[in-house]
Amino acid sequence: MYANAARKSKKIAIQLMISPGQMEKFSENEIVERLDFSLEALEPDELILSIHEDYGDLARKIVEHCGGKNVNVSLWTMVFADRAASLSRLPLVRDFKGREGYGAIAAWNGMGKGDEKFLFCCPSAMLDDDKGILRAVEAAQEIGAQGVFLDRIRYPSPANGLEYLGACSCSACTKAFYRDNGMDWPDLVREMVNWAACGREGAVKFRDAHKPAREFRAKMVATAVSRYSEAVHGAGLRVGLDLLAPALSDIVGQDYALLSRNADFIKPMLYCKASAPAGLPLEFRLLMEGLSRSGVETSRARQFVAELSGIEDEHLKAVQLGGSFPAGLAASQMSRAKREADGRNDHRADVYAGIELVDHEDYETKINEAARDAYLEALSRENIALCWNILYIPRNHIMAVAKLRKDFQ
Numbered sequence: 001m002y003a004n005a006a007r008k009s010k011k012i013a014i015q016l017m018i019s020p021g022q023m024e025k026f027s028e029n030e031i032v033e034r035l036d037f038s039l040e041a042l043e044p045d046e047l048i049l050s051i052h053e054d055y056g057d058l059a060r061k062i063v064e065h066c067g068g069k070n071v072n073v074s075l076w077t078m079v080f081a082d083r084a085a086s087l088s089r090l091p092l093v094r095d096f097k098g099r100e101g102y103g104a105i106a107a108w109n110g111m112g113k114g115d116e117k118f119l120f121c122c123p124s125a126m127l128d129d130d131k132g133i134l135r136a137v138e139a140a141q142e143i144g145a146q147g148v149f150l151d152r153i154r155y156p157s158p159a160n161g162l163e164y165l166g167a168c169s170c171s172a173c174t175k176a177f178y179r180d181n182g183m184d185w186p187d188l189v190r191e192m193v194n195w196a197a198c199g200r201e202g203a204v205k206f207r208d209a210h211k212p213a214r215e216f217r218a219k220m221v222a223t224a225v226s227r228y229s230e231a232v233h234g235a236g237l238r239v240g241l242d243l244l245a246p247a248l249s250d251i252v253g254q255d256y257a258l259l260s261r262n263a264d265f266i267k268p269m270l271y272c273k274a275s276a277p278a279g280l281p282l283e284f285r286l287l288m289e290g291l292s293r294s295g296v297e298t299s300r301a302r303q304f305v306a307e308l309s310g311i312e313d314e315h316l317k318a319v320q321l322g323g324s325f326p327a328g329l330a331a332s333q334m335s336r337a338k339r340e341a342d343g344r345n346d347h348r349a350d351v352y353a354g355i356e357l358v359d360h361e362d363y364e365t366k367i368n369e370a371a372r373d374a375y376l377e378a379l380s381r382e383n384i385a386l387c388w389n390i391l392y393i394p395r396n397h398i399m400a401v402a403k404l405r406k407d408f409q
Contacts, residue, residue: 013046013267013386014385015047017389017391034390038390039066042405046074047071047074060142074140080153083121087131087135096188108160126220147239157251158283158290159286162286188210193294197297199299199300207308214253221259225241225259233262242267247310248309256341268353270353273367281319284309285319288320291305330379350383359392363392
């Protein structure tokens with residue numbers, strides 16, 4: 001297995017999430033023991049740590065433990081959505097009709113039901129997020145972390161409902177767009193639906209016609225992220241970024257080149273099997289469903305999305321029918337992520353292929369050995385991030401990644 005891989009060591013990142021829910025399921029000793037197993041088996045370069053602010057002593061213990069094994073720890077920080085409870089509430093993005101919340105057209109049926117709400121703040125409001133920036137730096141320093149990992153740095157995805165793919169239409173954003181471009185903010189969702197009726201050709205024309213709006217959204221996200229990055233770097237800490245796969249990035253206002261110039265490492269979420277927000281099957285199924293429910297013929301919707309995303313029509317058709325994407329898509333998306341991250345940049349950030357390796361009753365997504373091996377075969381030449389939480393990743397999956405890494409050293 002993996003015989004064709006290049007013979008050189010690749011980097012490994014792991015993720016650990018500790019919320020009150022996890023503390024009910026696992027004792028502190030069990031958490032440390034599972035972490036220790038991953039550290040010993042994988043010898044990772046990075047630990048991305050999400051931990052409730054009530055567990056500061058445990059966080060410091062984890063950071064100290066990782067430091068003894070030369071593992072960098074970055075504190076996982078939510079920026080635009082699902083922010084720390086101690087931060088004041090900022091205005092949310094608005095759809096073209098000025099509404100906040102979730103859409104009614106093909107939104108994920110799990111929205112609002114779990115701990116993660118995916119309610120995104122307006123990027124204009126994020127430009128005044130001094131308290132959030134200060135808290136991100138202080139929280140990392142308090143536990144002795146070496147970095148800050150920024151998540152939820154985007155606009156809503158298809159999982160929020162089709163209506164919110166045109167956000168944000170608040171007065172601050174529309175005025176800023178007019179000031180920059182001398183034109184009114186367009187109804188991007190209506191335009192998307194209209195052009196989708198023309199299939200692939202429509203996607204090309206939609207992109208061209210609304211380049212100013214797309215670039216404006218990307219600039220708004222990048223500006224907010226750069227303010228965080230400057231403060232984090234100014235404190236002598238490293239910056240990591242959680243990004244949607246390149247096939248989705250333009251839809252949510254993430255420009256890899258703009259964002260990666262402010263980062264030490266990035267983690268594209270290349271989730272080809274996940275039925276959750278950021279999971280490629282869920283997001284693209286909902287996008288195509290939203291277009292179809294808005295009157296676009298099913299095959300035309302698929303062709304439009306194929307051109308918009310760069311994903312092959314046959315793979316999207318399988319997703320429309322309830323399937324998932326092949327692991328090979330993760331490899332092609334990883335290549336695209338590295339290419340786009342390097343574009344227009346003198347600085348080069350490390351890029352980790354984020355793959356979901358969870359198999360636990362708490363998650364609908366369950367990755368078996370066949371799916372795991374397909375991922376590792378496709379990504380054998382790449383840096384890998386084990387997602388989403390090592391508490392829920394089976395030990396045999398961890399050992400398979402460990403074997404892959406040792407084969408290349």
